[in-house]
Amino acid sequence: MKPDLLFPYRLYLVISEADCQGRDPLWVAEQAILGGVDIVQLREKQLDTDAFLLNAARLKAVTDRYGVPLVINDNLAVAVQLGAWGIHVGQRDLPPSLIRKVWTDGCSVGYSIEQPEQLYSKETEASDYLGISPVFSTATKTDTIIEWGTDGIRQIRQRTSKPLIAIGRMDRTNAADAIRAGADCIAVVSAICSADSPRDAAAELKELINNAL
Numbered sequence: 001m002k003p004d005l006l007f008p009y010r011l012y013l014v015i016s017e018a019d020c021q022g023r024d025p026l027w028v029a030e031q032a033i034l035g036g037v038d039i040v041q042l043r044e045k046q047l048d049t050d051a052f053l054l055n056a057a058r059l060k061a062v063t064d065r066y067g068v069p070l071v072i073n074d075n076l077a078v079a080v081q082l083g084a085w086g087i088h089v090g091q092r093d094l095p096p097s098l099i100r101k102v103w104t105d106g107c108s109v110g111y112s113i114e115q116p117e118q119l120y121s122k123e124t125e126a127s128d129y130l131g132i133s134p135v136f137s138t139a140t141k142t143d144t145i146i147e148w149g150t151d152g153i154r155q156i157r158q159r160t161s162k163p164l165i166a167i168g169r170m171d172r173t174n175a176a177d178a179i180r181a182g183a184d185c186i187a188v189v190s191a192i193c194s195a196d197s198p199r200d201a202a203a204e205l206k207e208l209i210n211n212a213l
Ligand SMILES: Cc1ncc(COP(=O)(O)OP(=O)(O)O)c(N)n1
Pocket: 012, 014, 041, 043, 073, 074, 088, 089, 090, 091, 092, 093, 110, 111, 112, 130, 131, 132, 133, 141, 165, 167, 187
């Protein structure tokens, strides 16, 4: 199915302090944006809401400077208080339909698809874009169920027009294949947060994505 055009972003950085190898996440995020990242998600799994909100506000000052949307992982209170662009949730988080009832002023809701049958549900319908989670198993997130692989991307593409985000061990070796298989966007943690130069890593990924479109 042809994807709709509500999600024009191609390179998606998912970032947390813990993933930045002791470097300042604000520096990593800014370098990544300068390299070509189009959208940023703050994914802090260890912080309480107050600390998450503080880090999110600092990051939003950076993303706002470049006009880049900021997505909050899991925590609706942080997303609403911050006035984030959107929230990303998974199968074991607050459901998208409930988020829409609470956060009524046009937020974007991303939703993870971990198994084929999850593509057809009220919650998938209620979401704006889907994270194909994970395309390849990854040490960054170990509580996953299957690996979709590029064939999985192809199959989901045939079944939905929602924008598709490929996530899970995506890097310079597989980003183009994922786009050719039908992903609209590549999301990464390690490929940028662990790179010696987050800016160069983002620029290389962006070029590979653009050439594969
Ligand atoms: C873009 C994107 N896709 C998938 C995920 C995974 O979300 P979830 O399944 O809720 O897992 P956690 O990130 O909360 O561990 C994501 N964060 N972003």
